[in-house]
Amino acid sequence: MIAETGLAALWLAAAMALLQLVGGLTLLRGEGKLTPLIKPAALVQGALCVVSFSSLMYLFYVTDLSVLLVASNSHIDKPLIFKLAGTWGNHEGSMLLWVSVLSLSGAAIALLEKRIDARTLNATLAVQAFVALGFFAFLLFSSNPFERLIPAPVEGAGLNPLLQDIGLAFHPPTLYIGYVGLSVAFSFAVAAMLTGQVGPAFARAMRPWVLGAWIFLTVGITAGSYWAYYELGWGGWWFWDPVENASLMPWLAATALLHSVSVLATRNALRAWTIMLALVAFAMSMAGTFLVRSGILTSVHAFAVDPERGSFILALMLMYTSLAFLVFATRIGTVKQGEPFQIVSREGGIVANNIFLSVILAIVLIGTLYPLAAEAMGDKISVGPPYFNKATAPIALLLMAALLLGPMLRWRRDELKRHKYWLVGFFAISLWTGVAIWRFVPGVGVFPILGLALSLALAVAAWVPLKGRKLLRTPLPVFGMVIAHFGLAVSVFGMAAESGFSRETLTALAPGESAKVADWQVKLDDVRPVVGDNWVAIEGQLIARNNSKKFTLRPQSRQFYRPEQQTSEAALLTRWNGQLYAVIAQPDENGDGRWQVRLWWKPFVTFIWFGGLLVAFGGAIALLGRMFRRAKKPAVNKWAQA
């Protein structure tokens, strides 16, 4: 009964979306009779999606095995939290989550947005409903999550053990909120072009959405990176896997958009530019969804693969993207030129930011799609980390260099000589760091050296915009910017330190034997079997010594049943200046009682994720500031009048 309720709610939500779309179409020729219905329809659509998604979650909660999706992805023995997370740990459930977030965003616009005129608001809701409609059709016609299975099986198939992790409970929803939040920017952009309202008011309405989506993407990518780092047991934190790229590309576009939308909101410049970025950002979100969901690319993360569904998403993506670009091509002529600015100015700096980010985005996109294009021509090619590192790292470093100066420039026009002391200072920090490492630590690559040098300079430069301001009267978004830029410096510092200075030892040890990695002496003390809820494992007990301190690490090699699979659970020892990472694997096959042990010392590796979280935290501070200011503004006006 619950399954049928969920399905009915989904159909009704689709009907609401259709109503909004028709209402929007009548709007194109003035106010229609349906126009007043758009807003309520958006709210009802959001509510229905909540009902539908909650139904599915309930079915997973009670493990109703007469529902095909539950039977094939869950199991009665599974721990409760993973039963619930299983709701979106599969294709159908994750698409339902996707469309629910989309609908809820629409409802939130209908409820909260008060800054733009009613016509543009209604048009935005109609565009949002149009996007939702395609994905409702996708769910209802090709990926029904509520399909029944008769007769019901007794216990269910289980969930991929790699996914039975607390990280999974939060990772996909976080990314999806980010992906789908960009749909709001897309809808705003298309609506503003249609109604001819591209200007600061529109940018101010769009900005919190972009900011919000970007915060979620940042957190999602950071969490995903950490998940891959400790769960896969390969010691890496970024694999340039297509699924990772699928989350990185929207983030790059959103980061560019976030900066340019600020220019439009405060300076009324970069109008067409901002619209274009909004379209690209959501196109990248859809491309990301397509890459992840279609299984068209080989990926360590591609768990739910089905090429036929891929073509459905591809068709949707091509339709929405080409329609949006068609609107852009026909309407952008009517968008007036923005305010002018000099090249050396804050605007100029943000243009540089946008260009570097777009170049990185293009390189990642080409590298991700090239194997597909090659395969269509009959060649089997893979593009991996060597390509991505080599092609993107120089541009990313240029972006960092531009970031040293950009935020301290004045709007409209500025002169470099006004900042010459800072420039000389940053150059000195970078040069000193770079030369010191190059001179005293042999064998470190050029990118890690430059990364460390620039991140140290940026760690100082990030705070400069606060100079000369009264801290208590500084707007929160400025603090947000400073924190986010500082977070980037922290993160890049971690990346550079990890990639330049990691030490690795791979060996086979019998209990009682020791190995060395960096300054650590690691002894394999004991190996014993352990049993978990739905797995058995061998667990190594490692004693790690550094100077006089002693620590214990317990890596495992787990054997899951239902489905049968082996995973290795790395053991991490976190110190302030890095992590000791230990993996234990199969026994040595020579039969001499040794176990394969892999150890890494990864200096400052945790800075990567702390930095990422700081970036997101900066975004959150800025978002708070925007919302606080909006709430406060009328009161201030009243006070001014009195």
Added chain:
Amino acid sequence: MKPKHQRLVLALMAFIALIGAGFIAAAALRDEASYFYTPATMSKAKIEPGQAIRLGGMVQKGSIVQGADGVSITFIVQDRDATQKVAYRGITPDLFVEGSGVVADGRLRADGVFVADSLLAKHDENYVPKELADIDMNTAEHTKDTLSK
């Protein structure tokens, strides 16, 4: 700069930047993209030692030999027509077993042995490395015995 020109200049800059990105990508792809081979196609193609490629096929039964250090292995990858010897140092993936599919990233050494940097094995029943899905071979069934060996 006149306002009218500004939009033009910006559009031009964006255009040039994207062309530049295309060039960077093309140059990097030429150096770093690795082609996929099976032992049979590999023996036909002339491959320079040191060039990054991917090799896919089935691990020949009885071919896995572990080195004295306990972390190096050699094994033979086969398809229907040919075989290729592979050397690897590291922890093998969870489902790397004889008679099952594998994809290796690496390069040929001058002595004709393929040195793998990483191995990708058949993950589970739902996940086959894409390159292997197309190769029609009599895949050995995994049983509990081969896994817990």
